[in-house]
Amino acid sequence: MKVEKKQEGKIQKGKNQEENPYEVLKLKNQICFPIYAVSNKIVRRYRPLLQKLDLTYTQYITMMVMWEKKQVNEKMLGKCLFLQSNTLAPLLKKLEEKGYITKEKDKNDERNLVISITEKGEKLKEQAVNVPAELASEMKLAPEKVKMLYDILYELLGEGA
Amino acid sequence: MKVEKKQEGKIQKGKNQEENPYEVLKLKNQICFPIYAVSNKIVRRYRPLLQKLDLTYTQYITMMVMWEKKQVNEKMLGKCLFLQSNTLAPLLKKLEEKGYITKEKDKNDERNLVISITEKGEKLKEQAVNVPAELASEMKLAPEKVKMLYDILYELLGEGA
DNA sequence: ACAAATTAAATCGCGTGCGATACAATTACG
DNA sequence: CGTAATTGTATCGCACGCGATTTAATTTGT
Numbered sequence: 001m002k003v004e005k006k007q008e009g010k011i012q013k014g015k016n017q018e019e020n021p022y023e024v025l026k027l028k029n030q031i032c033f034p035i036y037a038v039s040n041k042i043v044r045r046y047r048p049l050l051q052k053l054d055l056t057y058t059q060y061i062t063m064m065v066m067w068e069k070k071q072v073n074e075k076m077l078g079k080c081l082f083l084q085s086n087t088l089a090p091l092l093k094k095l096e097e098k099g100y101i102t103k104e105k106d107k108n109d110e111r112n113l114v115i116s117i118t119e120k121g122e123k124l125k126e127q128a129v130n131v132p133a134e135l136a137s138e139m140k141l142a143p144e145k146v147k148m149l150y151d152i153l154y155e156l157l158g159e160g161a
Numbered sequence: 162m163k164v165e166k167k168q169e170g171k172i173q174k175g176k177n178q179e180e181n182p183y184e185v186l187k188l189k190n191q192i193c194f195p196i197y198a199v200s201n202k203i204v205r206r207y208r209p210l211l212q213k214l215d216l217t218y219t220q221y222i223t224m225m226v227m228w229e230k231k232q233v234n235e236k237m238l239g240k241c242l243f244l245q246s247n248t249l250a251p252l253l254k255k256l257e258e259k260g261y262i263t264k265e266k267d268k269n270d271e272r273n274l275v276i277s278i279t280e281k282g283e284k285l286k287e288q289a290v291n292v293p294a295e296l297a298s299e300m301k302l303a304p305e306k307v308k309m310l311y312d313i314l315y316e317l318l319g320e321g322a
Numbered sequence: 323a324c325a326a327a328t329t330a331a332a333t334c335g336c337g338t339g340c341g342a343t344a345c346a347a348t349t350a351c352g
Numbered sequence: 353c354g355t356a357a358t359t360g361t362a363t364c365g366c367a368c369g370c371g372a373t374t375t376a377a378t379t380t381g382t
Contacts, residue, residue, distance in 0.1 A: 022286060024293040027225050027241060031307050032203045032296070034314035036218070037243040039200030040339070041318065042193045043368095047341080056367060057197070064188050075330065080188060082198040085331050087369050094367085111330040111377045125183060132185040135193070139320055145313050146192050152306050153195035157202065159300055201369065204338095208371080217337060236360060246361050248339050255337085272347050272360040 042139070049134050053127050058087070059095055060128070066101060066117040067125045073106065074113040082157065100124060206299055210292050214285055219248070220256055221289070227262060227278040228286045234267065235274040243318065261285060 027033050043057045050060050058081075065072060065080045074092070078084050092115060095101045100121035106112035141149070188194050204218045211221050219242075226233060226241045235253070239245050253276060256262045261282035267273035302310070 021290055022228070025225055025286065025289055026229050027222065030222075030225070030293070031302070031311055032207070033222055033225075034311065034318060035196065035203060036200050036222075038314050038317050039197050040243060042196060044340070046193070058368065061188060061191075061194055061197075064186055064191070064194075067183065068187050073330090078330095082201060084370070086333080086371080089332050091368080109330085109378070113331065125186065128186060129182055132191070139317055141192070141313065141317065145316075148309050149313050150192055150195065152302065152310050153199050155306075156199050156300055156302065157195060205370070219338060234360085239360095244338095245340070247341080247363080250362050252338075270348070270360085274361065 042135075045135060045138055046131075049131050053124055053131075054098060055124075058083075058091055060131075062088075062091060062095065063100060063117075063121065063124065063128070066115070066121060067128075071114060071116045074115060077115065095121075203296075203300070206296060207292075210295050214288050214292075215259060216285075219244075219252055221292075223249075223252060223256060224261060224282065224285065224289070227276070227282060228289075232275060232277045235276060238276065256282075 023029055046057045046060065050057060053060070055063065061081055062077065065077055069076075072080075074085065074088055078088055081088075092101065092103060092113075096103055099118055102116050102118055104114050104116070106114050184190055207218045207221065211218060214221070216224065222242055223238065226238055230237075233241075235246065235249055239249055242249075253262065253264060253274075257264055260279055263277050263279055265275050265277070267275050
């Protein structure tokens with residue numbers, strides 16, 4: 001078995017390419033780019049499905065947390081979604097305007113914002129339940145690949161902040 | 162070997178979970194969410210590295226195409242980056258202002274916008290060449306996982322538009 | 323106890339992404 | 353040959369993401 005030294009960030013290369021330091025700057029040798037491109041594609045594909053629920057993708061994953069937890073503070077929500085106050089604050093304002101959530105200060109620690117799901121928000125879940133399958137029908141992937149992808153992505157999410 | 166029927170979009174589930182139709186709406190059962198979260202994380206991590214080059218991530222991948230092709234029309238650029246005119250037009254304007262590219266109409270077909278790299282744009286490549294390794298040092302992934310990830314992502318990018 | 327440090331949210335500004343639309347150049351076609 | 357359809361680009365409006373900063377509440381250290 002021939003072992004080739006691999007440089008991080010590169011994908012595939014032959015001998016002659018090893019000698020060109022600029023090879024790493026080609027899009028096809030980048031792993032970050034397809035992650036970015038697929039992410040964009042996912043959000044694009046979700047849009048028409050979520051429009052029926054009057055949700056954007058970010059609002060949708062926020063509601064996912066709410067459907068599961070019913071009540072959560074903004075800090076915890078940020079942890080779940082890997083987002084911060086500067087993204088969440090305006091988003092939560094919109095979800096409140098739509099009537100899917102309510103916001104109130106934590107009586108025990110007034111710094112904390114407690115977010116609760118409303119009756120209307122709960123109802124939305126019934127419409128949302130079909131969305132994952134609808135999307136999956138547009139972007140199919142073998143179950144074992146889903147699992148590999150999942151494990152690798154969470155490994156990447158785990159590293160550092 | 163026990164075979165369980167798998168529903169698209171779900172990740173892992175036991176018997177009791179199979180019966181709850183709302184399980185699919187939990188964040189941890191979604192494959193799209195970690196893609197989205199990792200993509201955000203990547204762009205976040207690139208930012209301080211790219212600031213030295215006066216580039217955003219999207220501008221950086223655009224320059225990658227330019228470093229490789231030297232000259233390209235907007236349509237082709239969009240194909241390479243999976244982006245459209247509504248994203249590229251303002252971005253190209255900024256890259257032109259920074260002096261990294263020039264724009265001109267194609268004489269043979271005036272609808273086409275031909276983008277060319279400048280001397281200054283070429284120079285930038287020398288600073289950029291270290292960026293991939295810098296990022297890789299922050300987000301490490303075993304080479305075989307990089308390859309799996311790469312193949313799966315391009316499979317997803319290939320499907321449909 | 324009280325000033326300093328820390329923490330949680332909110333706000334601001336900028337740069338995307340993209341659906342919708344507009345517009346101009348080119349091509350297709352009856 | 354002239355009009356309709358198509359194609360490539362640009363513009364507009366909205367909703368993110370996020371670095372930087374601000375504000376208010378709480379905790380820490382002496």
